[in-house]
Each structure stands twice: as structure tokens, then as C-alpha cells.
Amino acid sequence: MRKPSKSKATHDGDNRLIKDFKFWSVFIAKNQILPGKCVIWCKRENALDPADATPEEWLEVYLIIKALKGTVLELYKADWFNYTFLGNSTQHLHMHFVPRYKTERIVHGMRFIDKDWGREYKVDPEFSISTEILQDIKCEMSKRLEKLLRLNKSSSL
Secondary structure, eight states, X not given: OOOOOOSXXXXXOGGGEEEEOSSEEEEEOSSOSSTTOEEEEEOOXXXXXXXXXXXXXXXXXXXXXXXXXXXXXXXXXXXXXXXXXXXXXXXXXXXXXXXXXXXXXXXTTEEEOOXXXXXXXXXXXXXXXXXXXXXXXXXXXXXXXXXXXXXXXXXXX
């Protein structure tokens, strides 16, 4: 059995941080095969399994995915969303937030095609995105997410 990851830094660098919350951090996924794909990382060091998440962590992650969904709907017009807890390569509590698209999207001049629409998505090892476009998507999402959170005054985030 692999040892659990000790910190968010071992999974994602701060240059991909979209927003920090009390219990979770949201990062833009490095393999941005679909615009808006994120990793939602539990800050609790010994967090391993979704079944062991506290009620407070569950409430916060629920509010985070609602806000992320609104952000991606507005920015990229996603058609569907997948939410996965895997832990296969990184044994620490985290969720993959994966927008899905029926048709291609052009984002910051780059063409994105959801080749697996209607099926389980697969990571494409051949996929490549420039650091500049990845950072542009991250910044765009961060700004829009902040705006949505400000507008949603009933949110406890």
C-alpha cells in the first residue's frame, strides 16, 4: 500500500491554485484535457477516504462543486459534469471535477474535443497544453469563481 500524500504541495503546485477554502483547496488540473477540469484537495493531512470526511468537509465540498459548476457553465458552457474520488495514484482525499462537452470548445485559442463524450473520460497522455493557456484558464476560473461567491451571499464559503 502506498503511503498517503503529506500535503497538497506533493500533489499540486501553488501555481495551479484557484482558491483556498477552510477545508479544501481547488487546483486547475495539470492535464487540462477538458476546459475547467479541477482537483479539489482536502487540507486535512490524514484524510484518505471520502467515507471518513467530516460533515463540515462534506458541506464545504458541496458548496465548492456548486460554485465550480456555475463557473464552468458560465465560462465554457459545459454540457455535463463528472465528479470522481479515485485515490489510485495519490492516496489522499481529493475529488476530480470534470466538465464534459458534447461539442468542441475553443478556449484561449486552443481547440478542446471531449473524445469520450457519453462514456467514462480517459486521460490522454498525448495531450499537451502550454503553461500560458493553463494559467489563463486558471486565472479566468479564479476570477469568475470569486465573483460567483460574492454574489451568493447565502454561501458559507
